[in-house]
Amino acid sequence: MTGPRYPSLIASLPETVPFVGPEVQERARGAEFAARLGANENVFGPSPKAVTAMQAATADLWKYADPTNFDLRNALSTHLTCTPENLIVGEGIDGLLGYLVRLLVDKGDAVVTSDGAYPTFNYHVAGFGGVLHKLPYHDDHENLEALLDKAAEVDAKLVYFANPDNPMGTWIDGARIEAALDRIPDGTVLILDEAYIEFAPKGTAPNIDPNDPRVIRFRTFSKGYGMAGARVGYGIAAPALIRAFDKIRNHFGMNRASQVGALAALLDPEWLAQTVANVTASKLEIDRIAAQNGLSTLPSATNFVAIDCGGNGDFARAVLAGLIARGVFVRMPFVAPQDRCIRISAGRPQDLTEFEQALPEALQAARTPA
Amino acid sequence: MTGPRYPSLIASLPETVPFVGPEVQERARGAEFAARLGANENVFGPSPKAVTAMQAATADLWKYADPTNFDLRNALSTHLTCTPENLIVGEGIDGLLGYLVRLLVDKGDAVVTSDGAYPTFNYHVAGFGGVLHKLPYHDDHENLEALLDKAAEVDAKLVYFANPDNPMGTWIDGARIEAALDRIPDGTVLILDEAYIEFAPKGTAPNIDPNDPRVIRFRTFSKGYGMAGARVGYGIAAPALIRAFDKIRNHFGMNRASQVGALAALLDPEWLAQTVANVTASKLEIDRIAAQNGLSTLPSATNFVAIDCGGNGDFARAVLAGLIARGVFVRMPFVAPQDRCIRISAGRPQDLTEFEQALPEALQAARTPA
Numbered sequence: 001m002t003g004p005r006y007p008s009l010i011a012s013l014p015e016t017v018p019f020v021g022p023e024v025q026e027r028a029r030g031a032e033f034a035a036r037l038g039a040n041e042n043v044f045g046p047s048p049k050a051v052t053a054m055q056a057a058t059a060d061l062w063k064y065a066d067p068t069n070f071d072l073r074n075a076l077s078t079h080l081t082c083t084p085e086n087l088i089v090g091e092g093i094d095g096l097l098g099y100l101v102r103l104l105v106d107k108g109d110a111v112v113t114s115d116g117a118y119p120t121f122n123y124h125v126a127g128f129g130g131v132l133h134k135l136p137y138h139d140d141h142e143n144l145e146a147l148l149d150k151a152a153e154v155d156a157k158l159v160y161f162a163n164p165d166n167p168m169g170t171w172i173d174g175a176r177i178e179a180a181l182d183r184i185p186d187g188t189v190l191i192l193d194e195a196y197i198e199f200a201p202k203g204t205a206p207n208i209d210p211n212d213p214r215v216i217r218f219r220t221f222s223k224g225y226g227m228a229g230a231r232v233g234y235g236i237a238a239p240a241l242i243r244a245f246d247k248i249r250n251h252f253g254m255n256r257a258s259q260v261g262a263l264a265a266l267l268d269p270e271w272l273a274q275t276v277a278n279v280t281a282s283k284l285e286i287d288r289i290a291a292q293n294g295l296s297t298l299p300s301a302t303n304f305v306a307i308d309c310g311g312n313g314d315f316a317r318a319v320l321a322g323l324i325a326r327g328v329f330v331r332m333p334f335v336a337p338q339d340r341c342i343r344i345s346a347g348r349p350q351d352l353t354e355f356e357q358a359l360p361e362a363l364q365a366a367r368t369p370a
Numbered sequence: 371m372t373g374p375r376y377p378s379l380i381a382s383l384p385e386t387v388p389f390v391g392p393e394v395q396e397r398a399r400g401a402e403f404a405a406r407l408g409a410n411e412n413v414f415g416p417s418p419k420a421v422t423a424m425q426a427a428t429a430d431l432w433k434y435a436d437p438t439n440f441d442l443r444n445a446l447s448t449h450l451t452c453t454p455e456n457l458i459v460g461e462g463i464d465g466l467l468g469y470l471v472r473l474l475v476d477k478g479d480a481v482v483t484s485d486g487a488y489p490t491f492n493y494h495v496a497g498f499g500g501v502l503h504k505l506p507y508h509d510d511h512e513n514l515e516a517l518l519d520k521a522a523e524v525d526a527k528l529v530y531f532a533n534p535d536n537p538m539g540t541w542i543d544g545a546r547i548e549a550a551l552d553r554i555p556d557g558t559v560l561i562l563d564e565a566y567i568e569f570a571p572k573g574t575a576p577n578i579d580p581n582d583p584r585v586i587r588f589r590t591f592s593k594g595y596g597m598a599g600a601r602v603g604y605g606i607a608a609p610a611l612i613r614a615f616d617k618i619r620n621h622f623g624m625n626r627a628s629q630v631g632a633l634a635a636l637l638d639p640e641w642l643a644q645t646v647a648n649v650t651a652s653k654l655e656i657d658r659i660a661a662q663n664g665l666s667t668l669p670s671a672t673n674f675v676a677i678d679c680g681g682n683g684d685f686a687r688a689v690l691a692g693l694i695a696r697g698v699f700v701r702m703p704f705v706a707p708q709d710r711c712i713r714i715s716a717g718r719p720q721d722l723t724e725f726e727q728a729l730p731e732a733l734q735a736a737r738t739p740a
Binding site: 062 | 372375376380385387388389391397406411412415421424425428430431435436437464472476479497527557582583584596597598599600608611613614616621622624626631
């Protein structure tokens with residue numbers, strides 16, 4: 001009865017999770033969070049039209065979803081001014097990142113990212129045996145040109161760059177990305193993760209030919225469209241790379257109601273505009289609360305704000321623990337020097353009231369020697 | 371501008387899809403199907419309690435799902451008399467099969483299945499570079515003992531065995547599976563795919579210790595529970611193998627409403643019993659329609675019936691094409707000699723009326739030389 005024999009790569013992987021879910025923490029503390037501001041979820045929720053569409057589709061869930069995501073890709077192609085052949089729809093950006101890494105990264109292949117950028121990408125790279133090269137943030141920004149130069153140095157298959165960035169919320173102009181495209185080395189693909197693009201100022205999204213073989217962009221319905229739990233992300237790339245996903249993806253992996261909901265959400269730009277306005281107002285409130293506690297915030301092009309707690313990582317971790325203990329779910333960067341900050345997702349007024357009450361106490365507790 | 375460099379395994383994979391979705395066929399023929407009886411979907415649909423639960427959860431879809439699937443695994447552990455540590459929940463059996471193959475199959479590793487069994491499993495094995503060894507069906511049944519002996523011969527990492535079988539609908543007694551467990555070679559894992567188990571006679575599901583390291587069983591909410599488009603499957607295995615999924619799975623890949631819906635469906639055994647009764651009645655109707663056309667059917671422990679068209683594969687393919695052309699979506703086995711059959715999913719009376727009208731015409735057309 002020996003059971004499974006794991007390949008050496010699998011045997012070497014840790015049983016770790018990129019993120020611990022808030023429900024897990026709630027069970028550990030024996031109480032629900034009073035405010036859920038840790039996962040950059042969009043508490044303003046999906047468009048009511050998307051909700052109605054998904055509810056109507058629920059009784060139809062005996063059917064598998066269309067494996068080609070035809071209707072959604074068609075609508076997205078109009079929205080983005082590209083062709084459906086430039087689009088892959090999948091189970092969130094997380095799912096698509098996993099497929100992309102599998103498509104390109106063989107054991108030992110080099111991959112470049114920033115130290116402290118999206119850990120789920122790193123998880124996928126490790127999971128397929130890639131070798132991660134991490135560059136430091138520059139002044140709390142991912143450093144695109146340095147990442148591309150590093151890619152040339154290590155002959156990387158993939159470079160990860162998020163604009164706007166998570167977890168700091170910083171961003172660079174689209175024009176700077178356009179200017180950097182010619183730095184992409186031969187044989188390297190630049191991942192441009194635009195999960196938060198709907199919250200960013202005009203000009204943040206670069207103009208990139210969707211047929212450019214050097215770039216794949218990822219976007220999602222999880223953030224701006226408020227549908228994280230529906231699991232719909234998409235990639236924009238040259239048709240040859242898009243078709244390659246068909247070699248390996250879970251063709252029938254999409255939820256049928258989610259397809260319908262994403263389509264309805266895309267066709268309700270008024271709701272998106274209102275969400276962005278709500279998020280903007282909420283970020284100003286977070287700035288105000290931080291200032292009230294003598295703390296500074298980073299400018300943000302996302303639906304969250306990084307608050308500089310004014311100390312080192314241990315201090316910020318103590319503040320975070322104090323917030324969690326007081327019923328406010330938040331997260332923070334994993335890596336120094338970004339880990340001097342905590343990261344607060346935009347919330348409704350009632351969510352920020354919880355945060356406003358908890359923050360001074362958490363700061364006080366963190367400053368008090370145990 | 372060279373773009374992506376694919377590893378040799380990826381470059382070698384075809385851009386093929388295990389199954390073409392009915393929506394793709396509908397667009398090709400320019401009309402919707404009048405009856406959707408090809409994908410073994412359960413047209414009797416989800417429990418109304420599951421529908422209500424999913425609709426209520428829709429407005430909450432701004433939240434990611436609990437990545438541990440805690441509530442659903444807890445309820446399943448009670449239902450199955452095992453522990454939550456014996457259970458992995460994922461994006462349908464398709465998604466879980468992909469994860470399992472990735473966990474165990476390295477390039478060149480041997481895997482054993484039946485020639486004509488579930489093609490999506492084969493797709494995953496090929497996608498990770500495994501070497502498939504296929505044994506013929508025996509008298510329209512997957513041949514468990516021969517599969518296990520083959521596994522010993524080729525030193526297989528995995529053996530795939532579905533009970534009941536798809537696409538033939540046949541099954542073997544659970545007692546025979548229990549008796550065969552000691553044939554599982556050291557270092558081999560037996561996949562017992564029980565996607566259709568809710569439709570099978572008592573005694574079809576074997577008693578297997580959930581901690582047995584040699585076996586992983588898969589079940590789903592897609593078939594008996596009528597929730598194919600919600601994408602919820604689960605695996606039952608020893609905790610060490612279950613934990614290994616955490617090394618590679620898309621932790622936040624589940625739809626939040628689907629988790630809630632599956633839980634509600636599990637807690638409504640009356641609806642399941644009614645569905646099974648509806649399916650049983652429908653299968654008798656399919657038998658009757660076949661007999662009316664001079665055709666025999668195979669006994670089925672699933673929600674579909676294989677009809678022997680009485681000729682070879684080319685003849686059955688012609689009958690299938692005739693049904694498709696007449697607006698009835700059906701599929702058929704890919705491999706001889708099983709491809710003498712077409713496979714009809716259980717349907718409502720109105721679905722079977724469409725089938726009853728189309729079948730004699732399709733047979734007539736198939737018998738008429740072009």
